[in-house]
Amino acid sequence: MTARFDALGLVVSDMAASIDFYRRLGFTFPEGAEQQGHAEAELPGGLRLLLDTEEVVRSFHSGWKPPTGSARASLALRCDSPEEVDTLYKELTSEGHTGELAPWDAVWSQRYAVVLDPDGNAVDLFAPLPG
Numbered sequence: 001m002t003a004r005f006d007a008l009g010l011v012v013s014d015m016a017a018s019i020d021f022y023r024r025l026g027f028t029f030p031e032g033a034e035q036q037g038h039a040e041a042e043l044p045g046g047l048r049l050l051l052d053t054e055e056v057v058r059s060f061h062s063g064w065k066p067p068t069g070s071a072r073a074s075l076a077l078r079c080d081s082p083e084e085v086d087t088l089y090k091e092l093t094s095e096g097h098t099g100e101l102a103p104w105d106a107v108w109s110q111r112y113a114v115v116l117d118p119d120g121n122a123v124d125l126f127a128p129l130p131g
Contacts, residue, residue, distance in 0.1 A: 082111030
């Protein structure tokens with residue numbers, strides 16, 4: 001038997017806010033998912049993004065507590081161009097989402113920015129720089 005990567009799960013405090021945020025980034029969740037305690041979006045390549053409310057997680061892990069401090073993991077979303085990184089970052093922050101790192105040209109030849117989802121999880125936006 002071989003284990004294989006199948007899904008990435010996030011614990012959320014407000015399912016509706018999280019669904020809205022990830023739908024804004026192109027993730028497809030079923031209608032009505034914002035009223036559920038568990039929601040899934042299929043990703044390219046057969047992976048899934050799973051969202052579970054804090055209440056659902058506590059239903060099987062009574063000692064669970066939300067993390068504090070900076071995020072230890074992030075979702076990285078590839079954009080079509082460096083300009084799209086700038087545009088998407090500006091749109092998300094103007095909609096009230098927290099920008100953690102404004103767009104910059106990284107030494108690894110990518111335009112890069114970081115915005116936080118409603119629960120403070122880092123969402124990296126990147127695109128290769130020309131050349």
